Amino acid sequence: MSAQPPTTTEHHGSGAPGADAGGAADSGAGLQAGLKNRHLSMIAIGGVIGAGLFIGSGAGIAAAGPGILVSYALVGALVVLVMRMLGEMAAANPVSGSFSAYADEALGRWAGFTIGWLYWFFWVVVLAVEATAGAAILTGWVPAVPQWAWALIVMVVLTATNLFSVGSYGEFEFWFAGIKVVAIAAFLVLGGLAVFGVLPAAGDGAVGMANLTGHGGFLPNGPGAILTGVLMVVFSFMGSEIVTLAAGESADPRKAIVKATNSVIWRIAVFYLGSILIVVTLLPWNSPEVAKSPYVAVLDHIGVPHAGDVMNVIVLTAVLSCLNSGLYTASRMAFSLGARGDAPKRFSRTISRGVPMAAILASVVFGFLAVFFNYQYPDTVFQFLLNSSGAVALFVWLVICFSQLRMRRALERTAPERLTVKMWAYPYLTWITIALITFVIGYMFTDPDGREQMILSLLAAAIVLGVAVLRERKRDATSTT
Numbered sequence: 008m009s010a011q012p013p014t015t016t017e018h019h020g021s022g023a024p025g026a027d028a029g030g031a032a033d034s035g036a037g038l039q040a041g042l043k044n045r046h047l048s049m050i051a052i053g054g055v056i057g058a059g060l061f062i063g064s065g066a067g068i069a070a071a072g073p074g075i076l077v078s079y080a081l082v083g084a085l086v087v088l089v090m091r092m093l094g095e096m097a098a099a100n101p102v103s104g105s106f107s108a109y110a111d112e113a114l115g116r117w118a119g120f121t122i123g124w125l126y127w128f129f130w131v132v133v134l135a136v137e138a139t140a141g142a143a144i145l146t147g148w149v150p151a152v153p154q155w156a157w158a159l160i161v162m163v164v165l166t167a168t169n170l171f172s173v174g175s176y177g178e179f180e181f182w183f184a185g186i187k188v189v190a191i192a193a194f195l196v197l198g199g200l201a202v203f204g205v206l207p208a209a210g211d212g213a214v215g216m217a218n219l220t221g222h223g224g225f226l227p228n229g230p231g232a233i234l235t236g237v238l239m240v241v242f243s244f245m246g247s248e249i250v251t252l253a254a255g256e257s258a259d260p261r262k263a264i265v266k267a268t269n270s271v272i273w274r275i276a277v278f279y280l281g282s283i284l285i286v287v288t289l290l291p292w293n294s295p296e297v298a299k300s301p302y303v304a305v306l307d308h309i310g311v312p313h314a315g316d317v318m319n320v321i322v323l324t325a326v327l328s329c330l331n332s333g334l335y336t337a338s339r340m341a342f343s344l345g346a347r348g349d350a351p352k353r354f355s356r357t358i359s360r361g362v363p364m365a366a367i368l369a370s371v372v373f374g375f376l377a378v379f380f381n382y383q384y385p386d387t388v389f390q391f392l393l394n395s396s397g398a399v400a401l402f403v404w405l406v407i408c409f410s411q412l413r414m415r416r417a418l419e420r421t422a423p424e425r426l427t428v429k430m431w432a433y434p435y436l437t438w439i440t441i442a443l444i445t446f447v448i449g450y451m452f453t454d455p456d457g458r459e460q461m462i463l464s465l466l467a468a469a470i471v472l473g474v475a476v477l478r479e480r481k482r483d484a485t486s487t488t
Contacts, residue, residue: 039361046177051250051267053184058325059243069298071236072227078236083275092411094268099425101260104343113413120475129399130337135377137330183328198285341366397460
């Protein structure tokens with residue numbers, strides 16, 4: 008790949024899977040290489056640290072006890088395998104549509120269309136969730152401003168950031184992710200000192216294994232709670248794949264993708280397993296404070312003043328980071344779909360700064376609609392939107408697996424030199440990953456909340472797939488007349 012790719016648009020190739028999906032499209036100046044290596048490094052790190060880690064982990068600990076560590080380890084291993092597959096394809100062919108473009112080439116247009124639109128739908132719903140969460144925190148600080156106004160303000164500010172240039176998105180994300188990394192690092196240091204009894208405020212001495220083996224044992228709710236924990240934490244890992252979309256707007260996409268793929272193991276080990284280990288080692292898993300806010304509970308236990316306020320700042324940063332990345336990700340997927348003829352063509356056009364303005368504005372408009380539904384119909388319409396997008400992460404991972412199976416075979420046959428990143432133990436680990444994801448999907452049907460999410464997500468997928476099939480039939484009929 009050239010050091011400075013002028014565009015990262017896609018076209019539909021007629022060759023074998025793995026053929027170059029990048030090509031010229033009528034998209035103005037095209038996307039520009041405005042992201043630097045430091046931006047991509049922080050995007051890769053920030054993608055795995057969401058507000059769900061700081062808040063949602065409490066529910067997982069309450070459900071599985073210290074065994075939640077096994078749940079995080081299992082899902083983390085799954086994400087590492089999926090990211091390795093995605094890294095293999097992205098390093099061989101870095102394009103803005105990432106896995107949607109690869110599914111298009113490897114499995115057919117129906118697959119790229121379906122997973123691309125489902126992914127876009129997921130992120131525009133996330134925009135509403137994060138805007139509302141951020142607004143709730145800001146309203147607590149400045150109650151004179153209504154919550155809906157704060158949601159509007161943060162959406163407008165981050166939309167303006169994304170519209171200005173991809174570099175401004177990268178700069179904001181660099182600092183957002185940097186704050187999260189510093190916060191987690193400080194938490195690990197303070198928590199580690201407390202676990203070993205170095206900090207006087209932590210108690211009379213080192214806690215040892217008491218909280219891991221006491222209070223009902225390591226698996227107080229039985230081995231089955233590990234699977235319950237898996238369902239509760241699996242969706243907090245969504246976002247790891249963002250760096251493969253962003254890499255297409257950097258000067259050296261392949262180098263960025265290789266670096267991000269190789270570092271995903273330590274990112275998950277440190278940020279997720281490390282911080283959760285601190286929580287369940289330092290405090291009893293069944294503490295009400297842990298269930299409510301595990302990180303605040305630890306900071307309070309250590310004696311950090313104003314722990315709740317400190318955590319609110321960190322959570323707000325995580326929320327704004329997710330909102331910023333969600334808008335970027337949704338717009339780039341819309342851009343890619345437009346470039347491939349699977350969305351309005353205007354989505355693939357960029358303004359002079361290399362920004363797909365129409366794709367950004369379309370995504371944010373739907374995000375605003377989702378915010379409206381969240382405030383006006385939180386228990387009906389918005390809950391439906393949440394549930395119907397809830398299992399998209401699992402669908403994305405499955406599509407990545409099947410795409411990698413086909414693209415790897417094609418690349419080994421036609422362009423083996425492009426396989427600079429390779430999936431381990433291919434094809435066996437790929438098939439094992441497919442089996443594990445399928446098992447999680449099946450297990451969701453045994454959980455009442457998971458069952459509703461899966462049924463509605465499958466319904467949404469079936470509708471989008473139906474549209475894809477009808478479009479393909481119409482296109483075939485037109486081409487034969």
